Amino acid sequence: MRLVQVLDLLHRLHEASGHPEIAAVERFGTDAAPGGPSPAGLRLRYDTGSFAYLWGAVWAGETPMAVPEELPPPNRRASRAAVFAAQLLDAARPADLRGWELVALRDLGPVAERGKVPLGLRINCADGTAFLLRATAAGGPTREPDTEPHPDYRIPVIAS
16 A cells, blocks of 8 residues: 555545534645655644644654544644544544554654654554654644534544
């Protein structure tokens, strides 16, 4: 499997999720493999004007984490994006993937929590290939809430 196929799958899942805060899901970058000058990824634009990115990366020092039932608050946009992607995969169980795990990445995260917050997703494909998607974020014109703005949202049944 190629990185572009993993990103296409996640693109479809995000669009099908109908999450009320996601205003747009777009692709970016041209690299066919992680680690290049134009990393390929998925850009999530939120109704607050902020962005989160899931992109093919090379990073040493992954620590697997359990996928929480609750999303981190929007003011932790990168972690929220990584957790939501893992929850979507848990719900859809795509046949093209053997597994996935939420990961913390060494030396990343708030100062007191470096290497302890979810900022990546390790994707293990059915054909044996594997990819790391790193989560990053960019703020928008408004302040992000520190509480869940959509407490009643549930991931719908999504066919992968």
